[in-house]
Amino acid sequence: MDTRLVVTASFVAALVAGAIFAGGAVASDVTFTSGQDAFVAGVGFGGSFVGLVLLWFRNYVYGSALYTLSMVSTSWFVAYFFVVHDNPASVFAVTGSGRPAYAMGVAGLFVVTLIGSLVGGWVWYRSSPGFRTVLHGLVGTDRSS
Template identity: 40%
Template sequence: MDQRLIVTVPYIFHVVGGAMLAIAATVASVEFTDGQLEFMILVAYLGPTIGIGLVWVKNYVYGAPLLFGSAAAGCWFAIYFFFINENPANVAAVTGDGAGAYQSAMIAVVVGSLVTAGAGVWLWYRESEGFRDAVDGVVRPSDSE
C-alpha cells in the first residue's frame, strides 16, 4: 500500500473534525478569544494541508515533519485552550443549542490531530535516515562504554 494513502486517511479524519467544529461552533455561537481561531486555521489546518500536499508530491523531507509538527501543535492548542484553560470557547463554558455537538467536534479535532501527528512522525521516521538514527540513538543507545 502506498504510504501516502496511509497518512492521508488520518488527515481526512482531521479535516472532517475541523468541518464539524466549524459547524458546531456556529450553531453554539462560540466566542473565540483573540488569536484562537486564527491559530486553529493557520497552524492546525493550513500547516497539515501544506504538509500532506508535500507528501503527495513525494517531498518527504519537508512534508512529514510539517505534517507532524503542525498537527501536534494543533492538538496541544486544542487540548489546552478548549479543555483546560478557562475562556469563552472552552467546552465547559459553551451552553445551549449545539453545546454537545461542539464538545463532540472538539474531541474529533483532538483525536484527528493526534492521529495525524502520529502518521506524520511515522512517515518521517520511515523516510528520514537522520531522524531515524536520532530516534534510535535515544531509544536504543549504543553500548560504547
C-alpha cells in the first residue's frame, strides 16, 4: 500500500475530528483566547496539509517531517490549552448544551493528531536516513552491525 494513502487517511480523520471540535465550540459558545483557534487552523491543518501535499509530490523527507511536527505540536497544544491550562476554552470551563460535543471534539482531535504524529513519524523514519541515525542515537541502539 502507498504510504501517502495512510497519511491522507490520518489527515482526513483529523479533519473530521476538527469539524466535531468546531461544531462543539460553536454550539457551546466557546471563547478562544490568544489566537488558539488560529493556531489549530494554521499549524494543525495548514501545516499538515502542506506536508501532505509535499508527500504527494514525492518529497518524503520534508513532507513527512512537516506533517509530523505539525501533528505533534497540535497534539501538545490541544492537550495543554484545552484540557490542562485554565482558560475560557478549557473543557472544564465550557458550559452549555454543546459541552459534550466540544469535549468529544477536543478528545478526538487530541487522539487523531497523536495518531497522525505516529503515522508521519513512521514515514519520516522510513524515508530519512539522517532521522533514523538521530533516533537510534537517542534510543541507544546501534544499527551499524
